[in-house]
Amino acid sequence: MYNHILRKDPLNAGEVTQMQNRIEILRRFIEDILYSSKGDIRIRSFYYNHMVCVSQFCALIALRRGEDAELATMAGLLHDIHTFIYFDSEKHARKGAVLAREILGELKLTTDEETDKICSAIRHHSKKSGSFSCFDEVLIDADVLEHSLHNITTPPFTKDEERFIKLLDEFDLRNP
Numbered sequence: 001m002y003n004h005i006l007r008k009d010p011l012n013a014g015e016v017t018q019m020q021n022r023i024e025i026l027r028r029f030i031e032d033i034l035y036s037s038k039g040d041i042r043i044r045s046f047y048y049n050h051m052v053c054v055s056q057f058c059a060l061i062a063l064r065r066g067e068d069a070e071l072a073t074m075a076g077l078l079h080d081i082h083t084f085i086y087f088d089s090e091k092h093a094r095k096g097a098v099l100a101r102e103i104l105g106e107l108k109l110t111t112d113e114e115t116d117k118i119c120s121a122i123r124h125h126s127k128k129s130g131s132f133s134c135f136d137e138v139l140i141d142a143d144v145l146e147h148s149l150h151n152i153t154t155p156p157f158t159k160d161e162e163r164f165i166k167l168l169d170e171f172d173l174r175n176p
């Protein structure tokens, strides 16, 4: 089903290569869905850009907090996968966690423990309050950061405001 990760190297036409880097495999897996889209490309591009930005914020926050930046990046790349594929945001965190588990299982990129960690973060990412693991918190905050910095000239969503201010403090950005 996911054989398309064996793709032609664009710089080496005709030669089929297998990527070894887990983040690149996952990113290209998602890109391939984007490029083969039959639905509204604008909506799918919006979610693609969001997931990539969140994945990069995940890496930044994970590095800051001593969490696993590679797994955090992978969680960010997959966190809105259900909405990205099905254009359906209803219960997308829970459904996305199930879908992410299927994808990671098919791609054989992660151990069971790593899959659990990534899928827990995806399942909890749209809750902004509650008690979560430190790793879950990385994705929750990365999502808030992307929402809030998507257009710096507009105020953050009310639901994100408290976390966004804490993030500005954490990165020493409130009074530069």
Ligand SMILES: [Fe+2]
Pocket: 050, 054, 079, 080, 143
């Ligand atoms: Fe998101």
